Amino acid sequence: MKYQAEFRDRQLAEQLSLQIKKAITRPWKIMEVCGGQTHTILQFGLEDLLPSELELLHGPGCPVCVTPVSLIDKAIEIAKTADVIFTSYGDMLRVPGSSCDLLQARALGADVRIVYSPLDAVELAKKYPSKRIVFFAVGFETTAPANAMSVHLADKLGLTNYFVLCSHVTVPPVMSSLLEQPDNIVQAFLGPGHVCSIMGVEEYREICQRYKVPIVISGFEPIDILEAILMALLQLERGECRLENQYARAVVTAGNLHAQQVMSEVFSLSERIWRGLGPIPESGYRLAEKYREFDAQNEFPEVISERAESCICISGEILRGLKKPPQCPAFAKECTPETPLGATMVSSEGTCANYYKFKNTQIN
Ligand code: SF4
Incomplete structure (x- = not known):
């Protein structure tokens, strides 16, 4: 595919692999933050191109995986309400709540619809004024601008039947939280390229300075990731802790100012519970207060208490890079993508799901 093949070039991958092997003098642990990067690493077998001293840790960057079970349960309860049309991207529909998922709720009669944009949900609100349309807004800073725009538009159109069930998480606080853990083993990060294309890079520069870790903002193709690993490794070997941008074709220092402006108007920061990790301020x-009338949490105020994860699930340790999926006794036995027991098996970007699907494939 045009503009993609050059970032999947086998010879270039082998050259980068050689440079990495030549540069390394001792063991290092580098975490890729983003679930999309984890997916590429496992899909293309990139770990097989790395020296044994270099360990990749797969981080918490899958927003579907870190959405708390209580919020999935709440989504299901809202979807079952008689006058509600519940809308969501497809990947949320089969994420298990404590007793069923949204697809099963639909099979039992709930009006649950897949949309490709929150603006489709706004269209439904225009088309069905006697229904309450709820959009399940899940994601990192990458999906937040379009979701903010939908609220802004609904307000402009004077719609009173459009609501957002908001489960947005932001990347820099979870990186800081990981680095502050007493058992932290992360020595450098590959930063989330798509998030930085929206938010810019300054928050990541602050993390480098505060915690003395190298961060390399990385793209998502195999060559991007190998190049970013090399850049991070060279910093580690030289004792540096700078921010570097491997993904310069998409990320500029300031990010997308228009997107940031609509996000800061519609949203405000709040504490979030991360499935597998707990609350992070x-x-x-x-x-934001000004748009509270569009908040599904206000419109449907019933509180659903947090459910405990399966007692054998070690996804919290996996999300912190402390363990790998095959170390979980349930991996590929009781726990599979069809029967997920924990956070990291529920989405195509989850580390356990990717290990299950790709662990034996090679770059080609
Ligand atoms: S394999 Fe399943 S049970 Fe084990 S850590 Fe992963 S999600 Fe949890």
Whole structure:
């Protein structure tokens, strides 16, 4: 595919692999933050191109995986309400709540619809004024601008039947939280390229300075990731802790100012519970006071208490890079993508799901 093949070039991958092997003098642990990067690493077998001294840790960057079970349960309860049309991207529909998922709720009669944009949900609100349309807004800073725009538009159109169930999480606080853990083993990060294309890079520069870790903002193709690993490794070997941008074709220092402006108008920062990790201060978005009438949490105020994870699930340790999926006794046995027991098996970007699907494939 045009503009993609050059970032999947086998010879270039082998050259980068050689440079990495030549540069390394001792063991290092580098975490890729983003679930999309984890997916590429496992899909293309990139770990097989790395020296044994270099360990990749797969981080918490899958927003579907870190959405708390209580919020999935709440989504299901809202979807079952008689006058509600519940809308969501497809990947949320089969994420298990404590007793069923949204697809099963639909099979039992709930009006649950897949949309490709929150603007489709706004269209439904225009088309069905006697229904309450709820959009399940899940994601990192990458999806937040379009979701903010939908609220802004609904307000402009005077719609009173459009609501957002907000489960947005933000990346820098979880990186800081990981680095502050007493058992932290992360020595450098590959930063989330798509998030930085929206938010810019300054928050990541602050993390480098505060915690003395190298961060390399990385793209998502195999060559991007190998190049970013090399850049991070060279910093580690030289004792540096700078921010570097491997993904310069998409990320500029300031990010997308228009997107940031609509996000800061519609959302405000709030504490978020991360499935597998627990609460992290100011690590998510909620609707700002001015837009509170569009908040599904206000419109459907019943509180659903948090459910405990399966007692054998070690996804919290996996999300912190402390363990790998095959170390979980349930991996590929009781726990599979069809029957997920924990956070990291529920989405195509989850580390356990990717290990299950790709662990034996090679770059080609
Ligand atoms: S394999 Fe399943 S049970 Fe084990 S850590 Fe992963 S999600 Fe949890």
